[in-house]
Amino acid sequence: MAVMENETKLAESIPRLVELADFRHQLRTFLSFSESASESCGIAAQQYQLMQVIGSVPADRQASISYIADRMILRHNSTVELVDRAERAGLVERRHDEHDLRRSLVQLTPQGWAILEKLVALHLEELHLHAEAMMRALRKVQAISLANRSSKNGDSGEDERR
Amino acid sequence: MAVMENETKLAESIPRLVELADFRHQLRTFLSFSESASESCGIAAQQYQLMQVIGSVPADRQASISYIADRMILRHNSTVELVDRAERAGLVERRHDEHDLRRSLVQLTPQGWAILEKLVALHLEELHLHAEAMMRALRKVQAISLANRSSKNGDSGEDERR
């Protein structure tokens, strides 16, 4: 260890790195496709995701800003801005909740529905082609992460266990 | 159709939307975790991904800017800037390719390796917990996208299957 130049660390010096990197690459590829697809419909990728969230609200809930923020994993103010942009683009519109005047409910416009429908189709098509590769990559990582349990504690061997 | 107010479109008006949205939510959750984990190590999520790419270069290749750009799915100039930042943070360093002076090869510093190792462990831990849910969501979408082949052409029924 002392004699090894620190340049010469090999790809496998961190055991599961390659699999994680491959999985991540799959994700980037999918996200990149989604971005292109959205742009091909004239909207931003985030707006597509926003519409996805709004369009898939469970029947007993409504798409308030905070609900959307929660599902989009964004701060509420970022969500407000996202909805602003989508509203300006004519994809969604705000309504006031009659029972709680603080809340503003967001819903898709007919144009929003149309674009969403188109993008869902495109994504399903893409996933039809690439879901399998993603599954494979994820499965590998999963197998690894299972074997990797308690990798922190004094484990002597970490490689022989499947 | 004429009498329906356009407000009342239900969640299932686009058949597979919920599954796609759920899958996307899983992705966001994972990416959000990755972001937090990276920040907990004092670096940006993109820098972690950069190190992943560099650390997992196949033995017969080297991490040039263009290679990284390709794997990160970024423009080369964005990659240059990403590497700049990572270099400033002491995570990576540039070297010149002796055989092609145009190329600059990027490699991890010892500190970079240390942080990468830590983050890989954190991510494997996380995936140990959530890979299953991601798999499930992906599997659903996949099943759907299979059934959805040629959904464009005049298909009368799209709901009765399964």
Place this chain on the structure above:
DNA sequence: CTAAAACATGTCGCTAGGCGATATAATGGA
């Protein structure tokens, strides 16, 4: 019933990070 706490949304200024356009140097083939 009212004051205060909690909550939901909205506004503003800032910043990071990605991109297009452009520049410069090195390589390779005719």
Place this chain on the structure above:
DNA sequence: TCCATTATATCGCCTAGCGACATGTTTTAG
């Protein structure tokens, strides 16, 4: 040698997310 191609780097711009703050509404405690 000369020029097209390749690889990296630089610059200015712009988007989208965030923290801090503001406003209005509901709920709760007393």
